[in-house]
Amino acid sequence: MRRYGKHTDEDDIRSRPNRKGNRPRTNIRPKHEDAAEGLVLTVDRGRLTCLVDGRTVLAMKARELGRKAAVVGDRVALVGDLSGAKDTLARIVRIEERTSVLRRTADDDDPYERVVVANADQLAVVTALADPEPRPRLIDRCLVAAFDGGLEPLLVLTKSDLAPPDKLLELYGDLDIPYVVTSREELENGTAADRVREQLAGRVTAFVGHSGVGKTTLVNALVPEERRRLTGHVNAVTGRGRHTTTSALALPLDGAAGWVIDTPGVRSFGLAHVDPSRVIHAFPDLEPGTAGCPRACSHDEPDCALDAWVAEGHADPARLYSLRRLLSTRERTEGD
Secondary structure (H helix, E strand, O other), X not given: OOOOOOOOOHHHOOOOOEOOEOOOOOOOOOOOOOXXXXXXXXXXXXEEEEEEOOEEEEEEEOXXXXXXXXXXXXXXXXXXXXXXXXXXXXXXXXXXXXXXXEEEEOOOOOOOEEEEEXXXXXXXXXXXXXXXXXXXXXXXXXXXXXXXXXXXXXXXEEOOOOOOOHHHHHHHHHHOOOEEEOOHXXXXXXXXXXXXXXXXXXXXXXXXXXXXXXHHHHHHHHXXXXXXXXXXXXXXXXXXXXXXXXXXXXXXXXXXXXXXXXXXXXXXXXXXXXXXXXXXXXXXXXXXXXXXXXXXXXXXXXXXXXXXXXXXXXXXXXXXXXXXXXXXXXXXXXXX
C-alpha cells in the first residue's frame, strides 16, 4: 500500500517513462567547439550550399537553431560530413553575428520582413537610363533599405547610349553616393565590368535591380566562365537547372578579393520594417540635430528638430530634403 502526505518518499512516487526511457531531459546544448567555419552561398528548399575550406558543402539547419534561418552571406558553423561528396549532408549548428542585413517586405502593409542577404558591405542598385525607364521611387526604396541595414549604396546606371545620366544623377547628388555609368556596348565588350570591379574590390556586394536593366549581364561579366564552376556545382547539389537568379547566389569576384551576391529581380521593395531612427545614421551631418526631436519622430513633422538644426547652419538644406524624400517613399508606391 502506497503512503502519501508527509510520510511520502521518492519510492512512493510513480514515474512515467518517456518514449526514450527514463533519461532526464536537459536544456543544455552542445557548444560544437570543433565546428568548421563556412559561408552560405545559396539556399534552396531547405538545403544550403556553403563554402568550407575551399569546398562546396551541402548542409541543412540543425533542429537546435529553431526558427532562426540562415541566408546567403551568413557565416556559419558546421558539423557532420564536410567532404562535399555526392549525397552527403552537413548540419549548420550556429549562425554567427551579422554585421549587416538587407531586408525587405513583400508590401508596405506586410508585417513580415525577410532577410535577403547578410554581411554585405555595399548594395549595388542597377538601373537603366532607358528601355526600361528609370524608376526613382524604387531606387529610393533600395537606398532606404541599404541605409537601414548598414550597407553602403552604389549606383550602377546602364544604357547611357540611350539617355544621358545627368537628370537622374542630380536627384542623388546631395547624398554623395558613388556611381558608375555604362553603355550597352561597354556591357558587351567587358569595359563596364572593369570599371564596376574597381568599386567592388575587397568587398561583399549585393546586386539588386528590376528586369531588363542589365544586372545579370553585368554579374556574368564580373564572374567569367572559369570562375563560374561554382554555379554549376551549386546547381548539381541542389538539383536545379541553370541558375536564373530565382534565389540569391554568392560568387567570388574575378580578379579581386571580394564577392558578388546576385539577387532575384525585384518589382517592388516593401519597407514596412524600416525605422527612421536607423536611416538617420547614414546622415552624420543631420543625426546630431535629432537630439531635440519628439519621441518616434518621423523627421517630417512640425515638431521635428532638424528644421532648426539646418536653419542654424549645421547642415545643408538639400541634405534634409534628400532624407525626407527617402523616408517619405515608405508611404508611396514605386509608381507615384
